[in-house]
Amino acid sequence: MNKIMYLEFERCIGCRACQAACRECGDHDAKERNYVEYVDFTESRQTYPMLCMQCKDPACARVCPANAIQITDEGVVLSAMEEKCIGCRNCTFGCPFGIPKFDFEENKMYKCDMCYDRSKHDIAPMCASVCPSEAIRFIDFDEMQQLRRRRSQMNLVEGKKPQEGNKWEYVPEFFGVYTD
Amino acid sequence: MKSLERSFYSKSSKYSFIVVLLLFFSIWIGTENFLHFDMALMGYLISSLIFAIGLTIRMSSWLLRPATRQVIQRSLQNLRQRKYKRRNMKAILKTAFENIFLQKFIFKRGIYRGVQHFLIAWGCIGSFAITFGLTFGWMHFELVDPETYTIVVMGVETISMAAHGFFAEMVYNGLNITASMVLIGVCMALTRRIVNEDVKVTQRAEFDLFPLFLLLAVTVTGLLLTVSYVLLDGWMHHYMTLVHQVTVVVLLIYFPFGKLFHLPIRPLTTAVPMNYQEEWKVDTRPCLRCGTVYSSDPQVSDVKEILSVQQFDLQLEDGSYLSDYCPACRRRIRVMKQLNNQPHLQQGHNPILTRNGSEMSGFGGRRTDDYYNFPEHVQKELKQYKEEGGNE
Numbered sequence: 001m002n003k004i005m006y007l008e009f010e011r012c013i014g015c016r017a018c019q020a021a022c023r024e025c026g027d028h029d030a031k032e033r034n035y036v037e038y039v040d041f042t043e044s045r046q047t048y049p050m051l052c053m054q055c056k057d058p059a060c061a062r063v064c065p066a067n068a069i070q071i072t073d074e075g076v077v078l079s080a081m082e083e084k085c086i087g088c089r090n091c092t093f094g095c096p097f098g099i100p101k102f103d104f105e106e107n108k109m110y111k112c113d114m115c116y117d118r119s120k121h122d123i124a125p126m127c128a129s130v131c132p133s134e135a136i137r138f139i140d141f142d143e144m145q146q147l148r149r150r151r152s153q154m155n156l157v158e159g160k161k162p163q164e165g166n167k168w169e170y171v172p173e174f175f176g177v178y179t180d
Numbered sequence: 181m182k183s184l185e186r187s188f189y190s191k192s193s194k195y196s197f198i199v200v201l202l203l204f205f206s207i208w209i210g211t212e213n214f215l216h217f218d219m220a221l222m223g224y225l226i227s228s229l230i231f232a233i234g235l236t237i238r239m240s241s242w243l244l245r246p247a248t249r250q251v252i253q254r255s256l257q258n259l260r261q262r263k264y265k266r267r268n269m270k271a272i273l274k275t276a277f278e279n280i281f282l283q284k285f286i287f288k289r290g291i292y293r294g295v296q297h298f299l300i301a302w303g304c305i306g307s308f309a310i311t312f313g314l315t316f317g318w319m320h321f322e323l324v325d326p327e328t329y330t331i332v333v334m335g336v337e338t339i340s341m342a343a344h345g346f347f348a349e350m351v352y353n354g355l356n357i358t359a360s361m362v363l364i365g366v367c368m369a370l371t372r373r374i375v376n377e378d379v380k381v382t383q384r385a386e387f388d389l390f391p392l393f394l395l396l397a398v399t400v401t402g403l404l405l406t407v408s409y410v411l412l413d414g415w416m417h418h419y420m421t422l423v424h425q426v427t428v429v430v431l432l433i434y435f436p437f438g439k440l441f442h443l444p445i446r447p448l449t450t451a452v453p454m455n456y457q458e459e460w461k462v463d464t465r466p467c468l469r470c471g472t473v474y475s476s477d478p479q480v481s482d483v484k485e486i487l488s489v490q491q492f493d494l495q496l497e498d499g500s501y502l503s504d505y506c507p508a509c510r511r512r513i514r515v516m517k518q519l520n521n522q523p524h525l526q527q528g529h530n531p532i533l534t535r536n537g538s539e540m541s542g543f544g545g546r547r548t549d550d551y552y553n554f555p556e557h558v559q560k561e562l563k564q565y566k567e568e569g570g571n572e
Contacts, residue, residue, distance in 0.1 A: 009518055029378075093507075
């Protein structure tokens with residue numbers, strides 16, 4: 001298994017199908033764990049989808065006083081374990097991407113786990129499988145590299161020239177690399 | 181103190197030694213110089229000591245984590261401060277009663293789950309209290325006269341009771357009662373884990389089911405002992421005690437390392453309303469960029485400290501930290517960077533300028549002409565055209 005999640009923010013049409021699909025995923029209790037938001041509503045109608053980046057060394061797990069956030073062998077960062085989570089919300093404030101959500105009623109944190117139950121069997125996560133504009137995709141690592149290369153070429157064609165240090169700013173987001 | 185510490189391999193080994201030493205002294209005092217020592221409980225005693233060592237090692241390695249340490253330090257600091265005394269006491273008592281005694285938050289996840297967890301939790305805690313009290317010799321029964329028993333705790337006589345009174349029967353059957361609670365709870369939990377599709381998806385056999393089976397084995401063998409001597413005239417009683425002992429030993433050794441470890445770390449919950457919330461569920465700290473309140477000052481400073489201890493560099497160009505922004509703004513900052521747009525970090529910003537050469541593709545606005553790098557003669561013509569009042 002060598003698949004990754006690939007986000008292209010510009011392709012987002014704001015339909016929120018990914019959120020609806022997320023609510024349907026097993027064990028999510030009809031609460032979505034991803035986000036669709038406007039970049040700046042006063043300026044444009046551009047929306048973007050946002051999911052957990054599945055960091056290799058996740059800040060959320062590092063700031064958890066209860067040691068409740070587990071990482072699977074494939075590198076998927078799971079929601080806080082229900083029995084350990086003390087509901088302090090440190091993860092929400094530690095995460096650089098603002099991903100973990102908090103359920104005050106049930107006193108526990110929940111976050112995107114890349115639909116671990118699906119993706120571990122090589123099935124696309126719910127959000128990726130329903131996205132109509134391919135803003136969220138679950139694709140092969142090689143395909144991702146090709147897409148990114150094409151994107152940087154397009155940027156060059158459009159006149160955006162990446163400098164030495166900021167190449168990453170010119171290519172779309174990808175995360176959750178599965179290793180063989 | 182330093183020399184004491186140096187005589188051990190590690191902090192956890194030092195604490196384990198101290199814990200075992202204290203337990204030994206408590207046995208000495210409790211059994212009145214080993215006079216009332218119950219040799220039949222020897223196996224339980226040894227496994228309880230192993231349990232204590234395992235628990236100490238796990239607890240100390242957990243407390244040494246930067247995040248846990250920060251929260252504990254903050255709690256201690258808070259407790260010392262006089263002006264927060266009222267708030268602290270209120271928070272501790274309220275959380276201890278609602279979250280730990282009543283386990284309200286689990287009832288909110290469903291009444292079935294609440295009842296099941298309540299039964300298992302209090303059944304286990306009760307069983308542990310009775311078992312440890314007896315195995316470490318902290319308490320035993322003494323016959324005062326043929327009709328009266330007394331409970332001796334740590335060498336001090338406490339409650340006297342009629343040998344066949346209602347209270348006495350409750351005490352003798354204490355373990356049976358707690359075991360029945362656990363048995364009902366475990367059966368409910370197992371049913372849920374077999375029936376509920378949502379749980380099936382995420383559960384792990386070794387992590388979620390094994391402790392349940394272990395508890396089931398302990399309670400069933402324990403209750404069979406009672407069945408054996410009450411109904412079957414002690415048939416197979418001796419063998420059953422051995423089987424029961426084996427299950428308890430496995431449980432005690434597993435306890436500190438598996439899922440059941442959440443029991444000793446749960447009291448940390450009290451730290452949350454005490455340190456981070458002046459009022460329950462009310463945020464006070466405004467986001468640097470959009471001004472919505474999203475957290476409290478002590479929590480954000482704690483998060484920053486924990487991250488910096490672990491070499492997470494989340495400081496931005498203008499000196500602010502990512503944790504100074506609300507989660508929504510943090511996501512936006514991320515996406516703007518990705519779309520090749522400098523996010524306005526501090527408060528009071530104007531709308532983002534997108535018609536300035538580095539436009540996000542997909543945005544509606546037209547690009548300025550100098551973006552297209554027209555040849556000079558075309559630029560001249562365009563300029564002339566505009567000056568004459570031509571539409572773009």
